[in-house]
Amino acid sequence: MKKRVIATLLALPLAVSTAYAQDGGGFPSVKISGFGTGALTYADTSHAEFARPNQAEGSSRDFRTGIDSNLGLQADMPVNSWLSLTAQGLVRKDAEAGYGAELSWAFAKARISDELSVRVGRVGLPVFMISDYRNVGYANHTVRPAAEVYSQVPFNSIDGVDLTWQHGFGDTSLTSQLAYGSVKSALSGNIHAKGKQIVALNITAEHGPFTVRAGHATAKVTIDDSVSLNTLLGGLRAAGAGYRFPQLVTLANEIQANEKRASFSSLGLAMDWNNIVVQSEYAKRKTKAYINDTSAWYVMGGYRIGKFMPYVSHAELKIDSAVVNTVPAACPAGYPAACTPTMQQLGAGVRRLPNTGVGQGEQSTSSFGFRWDFASSIALKAQIDRVKPKNGTGLLVNAQPTFKGDVVVGAVALDFVF
Known part of the structure; x- marks a missing residue:
């Protein structure tokens, strides 16, 4: 069903251009382009699964095609000298075990002047250095963006409006982008995250081979449609009242993510000079809900030798603060026999909360790879x-209690654009 909806929306510019021609206004051209990645990914553990952020399943001692593979199709149509329409559909594994289709972009763009433009509709959320092309493997140096940084924000786009201003200062080009809107996204584990009153500001300066980007975003975030989360909250409140542990009611209120304020700040640097390629980002997330406050960074360096580029990278994600799990490990003497098992069950539920859980998610990744541009595009x-x-299972999914240690992941990918 989703694929049919996206196909219809991608065909919208063509339908508009046909109607425009029938009205005697000429025939605006429609440009169809696309991108994709075909990849095999393998992880050397049988006690957990390696996956990209927000994927429900990953590799566990088997070769998987869906972790790093996707296919995108985009339609662009200029209506006149100042107005254009764009729609982009993406097929990938995200939130669910199987492939699904999504409408990643669908907007009208008006060019107000040579330096100022506005887009209305579904637009990319400008919070990362490569936000607009994070899913386009060919446009990125590595197989995938660093999960430590890019897992911090689950939203890829918003429904709203953005304003872009570009200006040149001598040899330096400055681009400022301000976006406002809302979004609802599916998360793995049959959960939905909503973002309201999202405001994002992104400023990029380019000077020759150097690029500097800074961004900041705020939103009110709600996590809902989670049976396990609602059951946990109800259990904490009932146990807190029934066993006279008031801290459990307080904990439930802290955990509940209902229009809780969240912010995200990031700084990115890039250089492509004399065959030397360097890219780095630092990002910080803060929330008023159970979702951990985190800091993350990565640095990647490569060197081009003709059409061949070996590269290395390192990324780290650490927890700055998290909700304190105040569920007692056992009940005092004299309490009913069911009290201690209830506390143990609730404490375990807090530790495995959706979206990495309280106090979980820390990890680092060291990578080595190469890119070979053996043919055009x-x-x-x-x-x-x-x-x-570094704490629990990191960003790995479906981990067993016996999991421990490091995981080695290998991937081979063929990226293309057309």
Whole structure:
């Protein structure tokens, strides 16, 4: 069903252009373009699964095609000298075990002047250095964006409006982007996250081979449609009242994510000079809900040798603060026999909360790989990662209680654009 909806929306510019021609206004051209990645990914553990952020399943001692593979199709149509329409559909594995289709972009763009433009509709959320092309493998140096940084924000786009201003100061080009809107996104585990009153500001300066980008975003975030989360909150409140543990009611209120304020700040640097390629980002997330406050960074360096580029990278994600799990491990003497098992069950539920859980998610990844642009608009990549969870299971999914240690991940990907 989703695929049919996206196909219809992608065909909208063509339908508009046909109607426009029938009205005698000429025939605006429609440009169809696309991108994709075909990849095999393998992880050397049988006690957990390696996946991209927000994927429900990953690799566990088997080769998987869906972790790093996707296919995108985009339609662009200029209506006149100042107005254009754009729609982009994306097929990938996200939130669910199987492939799904999504409408990532659908907007009208008006060019107010040579320096100022406005877009209305579904637009990309400008919070990362590569926000607009994070899913376009060919446009990125590595097989995938660093999960440590890019897992911090689950939203890829918003429904709203953005304003872009570009100006040149001598040899330096400055681009400022201000976006406002809302979004509802599916998360793995049959959860939905809503963002309201999202405001994002992104400023990029380019000077020759150097790029500097700074961004900040705020939103009111709600996590809902989670049976496990609602059950946990109800259990904490009932146990708090029934067993006279008031801290459990307080904990439930802290955990509940209902229009809780969240913010995200990031700084990115890039250089492409004399065959030397460097890219780095630092990002910080803060929330008023159970979702951990985190800091993350990565640095990547590569060197081009003709059409071949070996590269190395390192990324880290650490927890700055988290909700304190105040569920007692056991009940005092004299309490009913069911009290201690109830506390143990509630404490475990808090530790495995959706979206990495309280106090979980820390990890680092060291990577080595190469990129080979062996043909026009096609690149072959191979990459090996050593993922080191530092607290719990890191960003790995479906982990068993027996899991421990590092995980080695290998991937081969064919990226293309057309």
